[in-house]
Every structure is written in C-alpha cells, then in structure tokens.
Amino acid sequence: MNNIELTVNRRTVQALVEPRTSLADFLRDERDLTGTHLGCEHGVCGACTLLLDGVPARSCITYAVACDGAEVTTIEGLDDDEIAIELRAAFSREHALQCGYCTPGMLVAARDLVKRLPDADEQAIRVGMSGNLCRCTGYVGIVNAVRSVIADRRARDIAPEPDAGRKLLGPVGSGHKTCNSSHETKKPRLAPVEQGSAVAPLVIPDFTPSTVLDQSFDVAHPPAKVFAMFDDIAAVASCLPGASLTGTPVPERVEGAIRVKIGPISANFNGAARVESDPATLSGRILGIGIDQRSRSQTQGEIRYKLLSLQDGAATRVELSIGYSLTGVLAQIGRSGLVRDLAARLVAEFAKNLDRKLSGDACASAAPVAELNGISLVFGLLRDRAARMLHRITGRGDTAS
Template sequence: MTRLSLEVNGRPVTVEVAPRTHLADVLREQLLLTGTHIGCEHGVCGACTVEIDGEIARSCITFAVACEGARVRTIEGFDDDALMARMRRAFTTEHALQCGYCTPGMMIAARDLVRRKAATPELDIRTEMSGNLCRCTGYAGIVAAIESVVAEGPAVPATAADPARWRGPAPGPDATATVAATAPSPTAPAAPRSAPAQATAPAPARPIAVEVGPVTVVDGETRFTESFVLEHPPEAVWALMSDPQRVAACMPGLTLDPPGPDGRLAGRMEVRLGPITAGFSGEGTATRDDSARRMVIEGRGRDRKSGSQAAGRVEYVLSDTAGPNATPATRVDCVIGFTLQGPLAQFGRSDLVRDLVARIGEAFARTVDLRLRAPGDATVAPVPLGGGSLLVGVLAGRLRRLLARLFGRGDA
C-alpha cells in the first residue's frame, strides 16, 4: 500500500492505496464521493469523467497513485460553479437525463466543452460529446441542453494558454516530490536482463516471403492458410519438419518438454505482444504421414495468468517446387485453425491477425531455413519477431492460434 496525498474538491486528502487501484475507486470507496459513476471500467463510456488539474479525464483508467499531488474535482465539487449551475438548469429544462447514470460524467464533459469551445463557430456538439455514452438514448435532450448553454455565451473567460504549463498528463513534475511507491530504488544498478535469444547463426537469416490467405471465422474458429518456399530439397525439409521437437525449436517463445513414451506433446509458449504477456501451457498430438510428407498437429493450452484457453490444429504438407536457379526447393502449405476462450478472447481486433500470422510464419520459415543451412547440429535460436518485443512461438500450429487469436474476435 502507498500513502497518497492529493486535493479533492478543494480539500487535501491522504489515503492508503494499492498501485492497482484506479482513481474512481478511491473517490467512491474511500472518500465516499459516489457521484462519480463507474460504467464500463475500461475507458469507453465516460461515466467516470472527473477533472484532474482542470482538464477532464477518465478516472477508471487513471491510477490513483499517478495522481499524487493533483487537484481532482468530482461532480460534488461543482456545486458553486457558475457555468455548471447553468448546465444543471439546462439539463433540467431540456430533460437531459432519465436514469442519471451517465449524468455526472456527461455534465462534467459538457461543461468542459462549453468552457473550451463556446465561441467556436459551427460547434459539433454530438461529435465533441461522443466519448460519453447514454444508454437511455437521451442524446437529443443532452445536446439541446448543451446548445442552450452555448447560446447564452461563455460565462467564464476562456483560459489563456500558459506557455509554462506542463504539457504532459497532469499533474506532472511540479506536483510533489517524486515517490517510488512499492518499487525498488530507481537508482538500482541495471542488472543484465535475460537478453532475447540471440541466434548463434552461422549465416544471417535471409528473408522469406510468406503468403497468408484470407482470415475467416467459422463457428468461433479462426482459420487461415500460410505458404512459403524454402530453398532446400523436400527430403531435407521433411527431415526437420517431420519431427515436432525440431519444429518447436524453430518457434521463438516455445519450449517443448522431452517426448513422452505415449507420443503426446507437452510444453509451454511465452507470448509477448505489446503490453500483453501470456504463458500457455498445454499438450497435444502429432500425426505424420511420411509418404505424403504431411503432418497434423493438434493441441490445447491454458494461460495460467488470465485463465484463457486455446485449442488449435495445424496441418502442413510439403511439395516439390523449383528455386530461383531451378534448384530443388520445397513449398510448405499450412492450414491453421484455432479457437480462444476467456479473457484474452475479449481483445478482438481481427484486422491485426493477418499481420501477426504473417510475421510468425516468416520468423518460423527463416529459422527453418537457417537450421537447414547450419552445419551439423549447430544451435540456432529462433529468429525473433519484430525486434524482440514480440516473442511468439508456435508448436507448428497448436499454440499459434492462441495468440493470433488475441486479436481474433469481432471486427472492432
């Protein structure tokens, strides 16, 4: 817990908070200022809008610890504000509320809009207010109320821009002395961190184009195809790609347990994508057909942290083709399908899947190529994805879909 001092509605307050506690919870639960409403709790609905150092902000995605030394104003702090008094009257006159849930946030945002932009010609109130949602669909009344306050003209003089004012998020460096809450001393010597696996490559990885087919979602399963060509004869590629252990070793982030007696595969995949990290543990099976040079890998896994579960299937088949100088080469065609359930499935951005799977496929193909060019059994670490900030692995299929699926739902 961290002791936190800030000013709320003109009064200094000190509270004990955990770093993860957001400002809205401190206001409601500890200071009992329940006028601040919590709607979506992830920065979409605007019900929790408050002022921090005079600018509106969403208190559900602003952590309280970050407000040390800030001046916070909630709906309760506007009782004596002349502009808000006009806004209240206008909301009453225009019937701008029904259930009242969105109203505190709506009024704080509306007052701020009038404060900043009352003099703006052709002010588009609907667009400006689009960050505050009303589920009673009372927008007509809300817009009319704001229009009427705008028509009266600004009661408060527009705040002159202070050139010396902090340009970052409030409250900035001038607020209070710097506090390191529960964290280690910032001056601690930089320990050598576990560097991302560096390929002890005998040759530099060469780029390999990966074709990704359209991504479709059928019955909750995301499906796509990937194909690439390796400039190695099919026998050599199959020698590697028929062995799940060696396939897994070409996937950054994937660790496979030693093979068990029953042929089942088990392992773990570390995923790091932007701020999202996950570690999927799971198991699966591999079925190979040497004559057709075809492999089917199926599996399922669970992320302990989020409780998300994933299941997937990858099928790949090798075929003869010709390289650039009519040298023997191998075409690898993959059909991949996966489902994801649980918290990670919430983050649905299907448009990102294609980019992601293309990069995963490319890193895999480049590593296979490197390994086939490496003499003997030289250790070749997987080619990292995207400069190391995205470590994604796939046991030829099964876990790949999980993380692609991080972005896989809906079309937001």
C-alpha cells in the first residue's frame, strides 16, 4: 500500500492505495465520484477522461499512485466552471447526447478544445474529439455544440489559450505542484512554442524513445555506395514518402517536414534533425523533432542504421532501428500494432525508392515521392494479411516434395 496526497476537485485528499489501483477506480470506489465513467478500461473510448493538472487524461489507465501531488478535476468539479456550463447548455440545445454515458468525458475533452482552438474549425474539432467514442449520436450534434461555444466565446473577444496550461514535456500529470511520493521523478522541461510557430528548437536533444521498431531490407549495391547515399540527407529525404527539406542541409541541423494523411486526419510535422555517421562501422543515426501546429502534437524520432556486406560485397543488408515518441492529440490514434505494420510498409517503400536511386533511375530522381498516406498503406497491409490467411487455409503455395 502507498500513501498519496492529491487535490481532488479543489479539496486535499490523503489516502492509502494499492499500487495497481487505477485513478478511475480510486475516484469511483473511494471518493464516490461516479461521474467518471468506465467503458473500455483500455484508454480507447474516452469515457473516463478527466483533468489531471489541467490537462485531459485517461483515468482508467492512470495509476492513482502516479498522481501523488497532482491536481485532479472530475466532471463533478466542473459544476461551476464557465466553459463547462456553456458546453452543457450547447449539448442540450444541439441534441449532442442520448444515453449520456460518454458525455462526462466528452465535456472534459471539449472544454480543452474550447480553451485552445483559435476558431470554430470543424476539422480541428473532429480531430480533437476523435479520442472520445459515442455509440448513439453520430457526432454531428457534438461537433455543432463545440463549434457554437467556441464561436460565441471568440465573438465575445475571449482569446484562446494555445497551450491551455501545458508547460511540460512528459506524461499528463507530470507537472505536479508538489510531489510527496518517495519515488521522485525528474521532469524534463520543454521550451514553450510561440503562438503561430511550428519551428523545432535550435538544439536537437537526445531522448529515450517510447516505442522502438526493428526493420531490415537488402539492396543489390555495395555497402560503400549505400553508405554514401545515407550520408546524403537530401537523397534520403527524397526516398521517404511524405518527407521534404525546407533548407540547405548540414549535418548539425537539417530542417524539413513530413506530411502524414490517415483518412480525414492529416498532419504536417515541421521540424529539424541532426545527422551522425561512422564510416568505420558503416553505421549512423538520424535524430529529429517535429511539431504539427494544427493539432499541437509533437514527435521525437530516431533512426539508427547499420550496413552489413552480402554476397562478397556486391549487396548490402540495411538494419534499421526506428524509435519514436508522440505526444498530443495525434497520440490518441497511434496503436502499437498498427504503427508496427505501417512502419514495415513504409520501410518497404523507402527500400524500393532507395534501390531505384542507387541504380541511377532518372525518373526516380525527377519525380517527387508521394506523401505518406496511411489509408493506402493499411489497404496494402490488409491485402498481405488476407493473402497469408488464404495461404494457411488452402495450403496453396506449398512446394511439393
């Protein structure tokens, strides 16, 4: 059991909790705050969303002990909140709820959007609310309600708060005013991004990726030739779907962008990277950081590569280790299994483009590489999975002995 002290709806609470107890269970079972609803209990549906240090968080996948020193606000704590009052009226007016089970989480997420968005942009609202699922309404009334509140507040000259209190890089709730836990953690600080700016910081920091994917592919070219290509960041970028450079690259700082589109959701990460290489071991690293201004999402990425000689030096195996961390709205749609499969498809596209460039394909040098389209990659992935399943069922493709 662990002793914790936190602020719940502006009241100091001290309690003894088991390490495995989720914040949602603690609030519902120990504090009788049942407005925080439990749905999937996997952090997917958004019904359990509340405010942790002023930022929306999934309480079903947040441990109560991790919130020692934090400020927690549930839907009950927003009874007198000005934005929540306006949203509740709008939800009723626009018929934005039916059974009401998802509504507490919807209101908390919508409140964050009302504070942050500069105008009532429907696409931005749909992206911002995409982490909250509803089985009843079809979302039209929900979107209309949020739009009406944002439009009304901006018409009253109530300015948006682009960061809505966000001052730290790290898990939601890491900005505790105090921390009484015996397990004190170091909280890395993120330099604030100015409004309207989408420029990465001047220094590209080292970091520990939250997800690491390992991939490899072979090309029919000598290692020295492949290494020279990897040392040319402009050539590498031209082979990567969705990537483009926005300045003259130097190893210490390469500025560029990568555009990603998954169905109706599109993101344009503007940022910078630094390039490191070791000719002695035919290895290197590309370390970057990017910001999507529209969704206020930020990503850090690292690509480590190592080249191995094949066929007595006539061919090369490229071993890649791809690590990344994603924070913000877009992190809600990143499922590890899907990301892993999409990464495999992306690496396959990169390998094909790289081979064409190494072969001196003039068309490959002249034609721009298409943007990274998640839908086309998913369909390709589904085709591959269907083919493998059919092979297992029918046994076709087995070689006769």
